[in-house]
Amino acid sequence: MGRLGGGLDAARARVRGEVRPAVREALSLTAADTLLDDLLSALDPPTRTLLHRAAVHRTPVPASAFTADGDEGGDRGGDSGGDRDGHGAGEMDGEATRERLDALAGSGLLAEDGKGPAGTRLWSVHRWTAGELDRLRPEAALDAHRRAAAYTEGLFSDTGLPEAVRVDAAFESLHHLVSAGAHGEAGALGTRLCRVLHAMGRWTTERALCLRLLEWSEPGTEAEAFAHRQLGLIARDRGDMKKGREHLERALAVSTAADDPLGIAHAEHQLGSIEIEQGDHRVAHARYDRARTTFRALGRDRDAAAALYQLSMLNADGGRPAEARAGFTEAQQVFTRLEDHGSVSSCHRSLAYLAEDAGDLDAAMAHCRSALALCTATGDTAQAEELRNHIGTLYVLTGNYEAAHAEFDAALRSAVARDAPEEVARSHQHLGVCARHMGALDIAEEHTRTALELNRELDRVAAQAQCLKILAELARLRGRPLDGLAYARRALVLLGRTDDTAHRPDTHLTIGDCLRDLGRPVEARRYYTHGLTDARTTRTTEHARTALAALDATGSGPADQRIGAGPLTT
Structure with missing residues (x-):
């Protein structure tokens, strides 16, 4: 009977390389099992x-x-x-x-x-x-x-336990529920776990869980719609807008067939984010407006405030900062009343972006610090990392590169500790930009290549394009505009695969800079014009106008005369 203890003696013998005792213990255990x-x-x-x-x-x-x-x-x-x-x-x-x-x-x-x-x-x-x-x-x-x-x-x-312990326990619970044949209960628990994983940035794990949720859920149910909504969000956040739209439209179809107004509103709300990424703000506004109306009718104040937040984002992108600021402030008041600290933090971040665009970097930093304090108090590590990266970017804009490096490095260490590869890649990219500003081009390239490899492993196509654009700018600074042109064109091809419109203008400008350095001003002008036409930020617009003005001033432009490196976005 003593041989049924789990083969501990056999395991110890095997680890020590004592083969004969290990075999003897294993044989004894096998005989005892009978x-x-x-x-x-x-x-x-x-x-x-x-x-x-x-x-x-x-x-x-x-x-x-x-x-x-x-x-x-x-x-x-x-x-x-x-x-x-x-x-x-x-x-x-x-x-x-x-x-x-x-x-x-x-x-x-x-x-x-x-x-x-x-x-x-x-x-x-x-x-x-x-x-x-x-x-x-x-x-x-x-x-x-x-x-x-x-x-x-x-x-x-x-919630008092560490996040990693809670997640491991949830997966154990799912195993036991499935073993007991309780697929409905497993689906309900999986839904809760998905939200935690998404907030942690563990999208690969969340995606695998969502695929299992689809196996457990009955066709045409809210459980099926939820799984498709989460898969859509993961695809969107990884830059795959086509796949994101497919999942979200499937979720909308399921909820519509089930006559589920809440599910319809959630799908409309999330499809709005796809429309924004693809540059169709009019359709996005209509989706968010319909979602907000439904949420308010159902008494879902928090969801209605979330829709207002997105409408305010559209106002900000549309050059209506006053309306955007009013919307963010109203939404923040609702989130504060409901003690939704994560959403309060998001409002602070958006207000920080508005202040940054207005040139008020002190106000932007104050909003970021307020948001970071909330995240620290609530233990929201993922949001804290994003905020540290934002604070680091503000330091870059003020020329305080050492402080920026400290923030980016803290975010990287945190992301590594919680095994969040998406955030690890993002922090490496930020550190690369910071190193470039400090003149450490070798270190900048090392960080950027690390981010690029991680994004390839994660299949984050848009993020790969951003890294390639930065490598193009670094190559140009090293006097290798032909290499830079190759990187930037690869970036543009990748962006074309994702329907991402936000990063195309800067990529066009980088291609124009490389062509200008190569003595091809006619082609450079064409790309500068594309960048100016599609520009979505003041910084991009100024870069394009400056580049075009320089071409006008120099005529054909000598090959060795460079226009500034342009904005290195993070």
């Missing part, structure tokens, strides 16, 4: 139930995960109801539970497997033994999976 049914029959019902409930956990857990009383004052009470038929662990008092745990550990069926953060004993059952228990007593395994799902979902719901 007697497992007889051994289980020798256990009293409460002890057998205890073992079944422990066996379904895939990682070491405290006794509170599979007992009613929690053993040794465990960190979380189990299901207090327990089994009340005299055969479950629920009726055992604490002393009886500890005795049974020690007895199972002594027999080798249950193993003490380390200590928790609070010093609580952790327990595990070897996977071989657990799998055999599942096969021999499937009805007991079903009950055990449901209890394990409730325990791990409780961990996920505890």
Whole structure:
């Protein structure tokens, strides 16, 4: 019976390279497994139930995960109801539970497997033994999976725990729910988890979960629409507007067929962001306006304020800063009343952009600092990283490159610590721009190439294009305009694949700069004109006009006379 303890001796021997003892232990365990049914029959019902409930956990857990009383004052009470038929662990008092745990550990069926953060004993059952228990007593395994799902979902719901611990617990709960055949409950939990993952920037993990949600959901339900909405947002945030639109339009079709006004409004709201990225502000305005009307009719104040926020973004992009500022302020008041600190922070950021465009960098910095304080207080690490990058950009604009580098570096370290590759790539890109301004072109190129490789791995096409444009500008500064032209043209091709219109004007200007350096002023003028026509920021407009004026002043323009490097966007 002692050989059923999970093969710990075999594992230790294998790690030490002691092959013969490892084989001997494995053979002993295999032989003992053939007697497992007889051994289980020798256990009293409460002890057998205890073992079944422990066996379904895939990682070491405290006794509170599979007992009613929690053993040794465990960190979380189990299901207090327990089994009340005299055969479950629920009726055992604490002393009886500890005795049974020690007895199972002594027999080798249950193993003490380390200590928790609070010093609580952790327990595990070897996977071989657990799998055999599942096969021999499937009805007991079903009950055990449901209890394990409730325990791990409780961990996920505890917002006082670290985010990574909560996410791991949620995935364990999903495993147990699916094992118990509770796909509806798994879908509901998966929906909650998706929102957490999206806020953390863990889009690859979220995408995989959304695909599973589609497998679990019934066709034509809100669960299906939600999964498509999230997949659409992920594709949008990665620059794939075509795929984003496909998913969001599918979500809209599902909600429309189900006559679900709330689902329709959510899909309209999110499709509005696709329209903005593709430059169709008129359609975007109509979508947001319809969504806001529906949200207000349904009493969804928070969602209505979110739609107002997006309408204000359109006003800002349309050159109506006063209307935009009023909208952001009104939305911020609603978010403040509802204690939605993340959205309050977003309003601060947008107000900061307005102040930045108006040349009031002090006001912009104040808004960013207020937003960062909120994120720090609420533990919103992902938003804090974005804000640090924004603050760093403001420092770049004021010429304080050392302070900018400190902010970008802090954001990078945070993103690495929480394993957020999208944010890691973004911070490397910012550090590259900062290094360029400090004259460290080698370091700038290293950071930018790192960002480019990460974006390729993540299939972030628009972000790849931005990195290529920066590499083009760096090549030009090194006196290699032909290399710069190649980089910039590749960037333009990638942007053409994504329907991204926001970054095309600056890319046109970079191509124009390279052509100007190569002594091809006629072609350069054409690209400068494209950049001026499509310009969406004051900075881009000024760059294009300055470049065209320089061409006019110099005629054909000598090949070695350069116009400034242009705005290195971050």
